[in-house]
Amino acid sequence: MMGSLRSRQLVSGFTIIVVGILILGAMLRLNIYQRKTDAIISELESTSYNLLGFIEFQDGKFQISEDNRKEAEVFINARQLAQSNNKERFAYIWSMDEQKVVWSTVDNELDKESATSLFALFNFEEIANKPRTEPYTSPKAQSMDSVPPPGSNEAPAPYMVAAQKFAFNLTPGQGSDERSEFIFIVASSTKDVGREISDLIMVFAILFFVSVILILIAQLASSFWVVAPIRDFEEEVRDIENGNKELITNEYPDELVPIKNTINALIGHEKGQKQRYKDSLDDLAHSLKTPLAAIQSHLEGDHFHDIPPDHPGLAGVASEMEYMQEIISRQLRKAMVTTDNAIIMAQPIRPLLTRLANTMKKVHRDKDFEIRINVDEYSKCRMDSEDLMELFGNLLNNACKFCDKLVEVSAYRDNDMLVVDIDDDGMGFPSENPSKLLKRGIREDSKTEGQGIGLAVSTEIVSAVNGRIELLVSPYVGARVRLHLPV
Amino acid sequence: MRVLIVEDKAPIREQLASDLKKSGFTVDVAADGAQGLYIATEYPIDIAVIDLGLPHVTGLEIIKNVRAKGLEYPIVTLTVRDRWETKVEVLEAGADDYLVKPIHSEELSARLRALLRRTQGWTQSELNCPPVRLNLTEQRVYVDDEEITLTAYEYRVLEHLMMHAGQVISKTHLTDSLYEEDTDRDSNVIEVFIRRLRQKLDKNDTLKPIETLRGRGYRFTLDCHRPNTQK
Numbered sequence: 253m254m255g256s257l258r259s260r261q262l263v264s265g266f267t268i269i270v271v272g273i274l275i276l277g278a279m280l281r282l283n284i285y286q287r288k289t290d291a292i293i294s295e296l297e298s299t300s301y302n303l304l305g306f307i308e309f310q311d312g313k314f315q316i317s318e319d320n321r322k323e324a325e326v327f328i329n330a331r332q333l334a335q336s337n338n339k340e341r342f343a344y345i346w347s348m349d350e351q352k353v354v355w356s357t358v359d360n361e362l363d364k365e366s367a368t369s370l371f372a373l374f375n376f377e378e379i380a381n382k383p384r385t386e387p388y389t390s391p392k393a394q395s396m397d398s399v400p401p402p403g404s405n406e407a408p409a410p411y412m413v414a415a416q417k418f419a420f421n422l423t424p425g426q427g428s429d430e431r432s433e434f435i436f437i438v439a440s441s442t443k444d445v446g447r448e449i450s451d452l453i454m455v456f457a458i459l460f461f462v463s464v465i466l467i468l469i470a471q472l473a474s475s476f477w478v479v480a481p482i483r484d485f486e487e488e489v490r491d492i493e494n495g496n497k498e499l500i501t502n503e504y505p506d507e508l509v510p511i512k513n514t515i516n517a518l519i520g521h522e523k524g525q526k527q528r529y530k531d532s533l534d535d536l537a538h539s540l541k542t543p544l545a546a547i548q549s550h551l552e553g554d555h556f557h558d559i560p561p562d563h564p565g566l567a568g569v570a571s572e573m574e575y576m577q578e579i580i581s582r583q584l585r586k587a588m589v590t591t592d593n594a595i596i597m598a599q600p601i602r603p604l605l606t607r608l609a610n611t612m613k614k615v616h617r618d619k620d621f622e623i624r625i626n627v628d629e630y631s632k633c634r635m636d637s638e639d640l641m642e643l644f645g646n647l648l649n650n651a652c653k654f655c656d657k658l659v660e661v662s663a664y665r666d667n668d669m670l671v672v673d674i675d676d677d678g679m680g681f682p683s684e685n686p687s688k689l690l691k692r693g694i695r696e697d698s699k700t701e702g703q704g705i706g707l708a709v710s711t712e713i714v715s716a717v718n719g720r721i722e723l724l725v726s727p728y729v730g731a732r733v734r735l736h737l738p739v
Numbered sequence: 740m741r742v743l744i745v746e747d748k749a750p751i752r753e754q755l756a757s758d759l760k761k762s763g764f765t766v767d768v769a770a771d772g773a774q775g776l777y778i779a780t781e782y783p784i785d786i787a788v789i790d791l792g793l794p795h796v797t798g799l800e801i802i803k804n805v806r807a808k809g810l811e812y813p814i815v816t817l818t819v820r821d822r823w824e825t826k827v828e829v830l831e832a833g834a835d836d837y838l839v840k841p842i843h844s845e846e847l848s849a850r851l852r853a854l855l856r857r858t859q860g861w862t863q864s865e866l867n868c869p870p871v872r873l874n875l876t877e878q879r880v881y882v883d884d885e886e887i888t889l890t891a892y893e894y895r896v897l898e899h900l901m902m903h904a905g906q907v908i909s910k911t912h913l914t915d916s917l918y919e920e921d922t923d924r925d926s927n928v929i930e931v932f933i934r935r936l937r938q939k940l941d942k943n944d945t946l947k948p949i950e951t952l953r954g955r956g957y958r959f960t961l962d963c964h965r966p967n968t969q970k
Binding site for chain 2: 641
C-alpha cells in the first residue's frame with residue numbers, strides 16, 4: 253500500500269484533510285451554537301426587560317394597563333410570545349406564594365392545569381434562591397431544562413430562560429411587612445435551536461463531504477502531475493538499462509536533479525572503470541609481447557648464426573616462447589571480454605557488419621567471393637562494441653576463409669534474443685562432434701596459424717553475455733554459425 | 740622493390756631489415772613515426788611495413804597521411820594488438836594487410852610480394868608474359884620453360900619492369916628501387932643491367948621484351964596473362 257509514492261501522498265493527504273475537516277466541523281458547530289444561543293439570550297433579555305415595562309400591578313393582580321394594551325399586543329405578537337401551543341415561546345409570572353401562574357402572555361387567569369398545558373415550568377425554587385449578584389441590572393438569560401408537572405410523562409425539554417425574581421408587598425400600608433415573591437419568566441424552547449443547528453451541520457457535512465471528494469480528485473490529478481516526472485525518470489533509466497540511451501539527458505524538477513547527476517556519474521564511473529581495465533590490459537599485452545617478439549628476433553638473428561637451427565636448446569627456447577605468446581594472447585582475449593553489464597547501449601549490428609565485410613574483402617582479396625548482409629538497421633543487440641567486433645570478426649573471417657563463393661549474414665528477432673546466422677557455402681563443420689570446435693585451443697584449420705581459437709573466443713564472448721552459439725548446416729550446405737545475442 | 744620499415748624496437752627492426760634484404764628487397768628503415776612519415780611521403784618507395792605503436796606519430800597517422808597525399812603503394816601494419824577492432828580500423832585507414840607480432844620474416848616477405856603483385860593486378864605468384872615467366876617466390880626466370888640465370892640486381896630490374904608491364908618506368912625510379920638512399924648511384928649501371936637482360940632473355944634479338952623510350956625510361960612490352968588489371 254505504501255509502496256508507491258502516489259499512495260503515500262494520497263493517504264497522507266486524505267488523513268490530513270479528514271482530521272482537519274473534523275476539527276473545523278467541531279469548531280464551527282460550537283461557534284454556531286454559541287452565536288445562536290447568544291442571539292437568543294440577548295433577544296430574551298431585551299424581551300424580558302421590555303415586557304416587564306408593560307406590566308402593572310393593580311387590584312392585586314398583574315395586568316397590562318389599558319393605555320398600553322395595544323402596544324403590548326403588538327410587542328407580544330412581534331416577539332411571538334403568545335404562540336405557546338407547543339410550549340415554544342412564552343412569558344409568565346410565577347407566584348412563589350401561590351405556586352401558580354398569575355400572569356401570562358396568553359391569559360391572566362389560568363388554573364394550574366391549563367398553565368401546565370400551555371407553559372413549561374421550571375425549578376422556581378432554585379431560581380428564587382439564586383443569589384442575585386447584580387441586583388439592578390437587566391435579567392440574565394440562561395439555558396435550563398423544564399420541570400415536567402408531576403404525573404405527566406413529558407421529558408424535561410431544553411429552554412433558554414430569562415428569569416427575573418422580584419418581590420413586593422401585596423398589601424402595602426396594611427401594616428404587613430410581608431413581601432410576596434414573583435418570578436417573571438420569558439422562555440424560548442431551544443429544542444428547535446438544536447434541530448436548526450443539526451440541520452445546518454447536515455448541510456455543512458454534505459458540503460464537507462463533497463469538498464473532500466473534490467480535494468481527493470484534485471489530489472489524484474495533481475499526484476499524477478507530481479509523479480509524472482518521476483515516472484519519466486524511471487522510463488529514462490529503463491531506457492539506459494535497455495541500452496537505448498547512454499546518459500540521463502532530459503530536464504527534471506529540482507528535486508530529481510541530484511539523483512540524475514548521481515546516476516550519470518555512476519554510469520560514467522562504470523564506463524571509465526571498464527576503459528581503464530581494458531587500457532591496462534592492453535598495456536600489459538604490449539609490454540609483454542613486445543619483448544617476446546624482440547627475443548624471437550634475437551634468436552633468429554645473426555648472433556646465433558653459428559648455432560644450427562635445430563639445436564635442441566634453442567628450439568626448446570623458441571617453442572616455449574611461442575607457447576608463452578599463445579598464453580598471453582589467449583588470456584588477454586578472455587579478460588577483454590566484457591561481462592554482462594546493465595549499462596551497455598544496444599547497438600545496431602548492421603554498420604559493424606558492413607565495416608567488417610569491407611575489411612574481409614581486403615583480408616581475403618585473393619578469393620573471389622561475395623558477402624551478403626541481410627540485416628536491417630533494427631537488428632540491435634546489447635553488447636560492448638569491441639566484443640561485437642571481435643565476435644563477428646572471428647566468425648566472418650572463418651566463413652570467408654572456408655567459403656567457396658558466398659558468405660551470408662542474416663538476423664532476426666526471436667523473443668528477447670537477436671538470432672544471427674552466419675552462413676557459408678564451404679565444406680561445413682566436421683559431422684562428428686562439431687561442438688569440440690567451440691572449445692578453446694582446437695584449431696579448425698591447422699594450416700592457418702592462430703585462427704583456430706576464433707570459434708573458441710567467440711564462444712567465450714557469447715557466453716559472457718548469456719548468449720548462445722550453435723553450429724549448424726547452412727542452406728548452401730556449408731557451415732552455419734547461429735548466435736543468440738541479448739537484445 | 741623498395742620497402743620502408745617503420746619500427747621503434749631496434750632488434751625487430753634490424754632483424755626484419757636484414758631478412759628482407761636477403762630476400763631481395765631494397766630496405767629503408769625509420770625508428771620513429773616522424774621519420775617514418777617523412778620517408779613514407781617523400782621517398783619513392785614501393786611498399787611500407789609500419790608498426791602501429793610508434794613514438795611521436797602513430798602508425799595509424801602515417802597511414803592516413805600517406806593515403807591523404809594520394810600515395811597508393813601497399814602498406815602492411817605490424818601490431819601486438821590482436822583485436823578485430825584494430826584490424827578494421829587500420830584496414831579502413833588504408834592499410835592493405837595486418838600482421839600480429841611476433842612476425843616471421845618469411846611470412847612478411849611472402850605477404851609483401853603478394854601485395855606488390857596484387858596491386859599490379861597479378862593474382863598468381865608467377866608473372867606470365869609468354870614466353871617469359873617470372874616466379875616471385877622462387878625468384879626464378881624462365882624463357883620457353885628454360886631457366887635463365889640472373890644476378891640479384893638483374894632479377895630486381897626485371898621483376899620491377901615485369902610487375903609494371905606495359906608501363907613506362909623511369910631510370911631514376913629503377914635506381915631508387917634498387918639502391919638505398921645513401922648509396923652512390925650511377926645511372927649507367929641501369930643501362931648495363933638492361934643490356935644484359937636483353938641479351939639473356941632475347942638471345943636471337945627477335946622478342947624485344949624491353950623497349951627504351953628515350954628520355955623517359957623503359958617499358959616491358961610483352962603481353963601478359965594478368966586477369967585483374969587495375970592500372
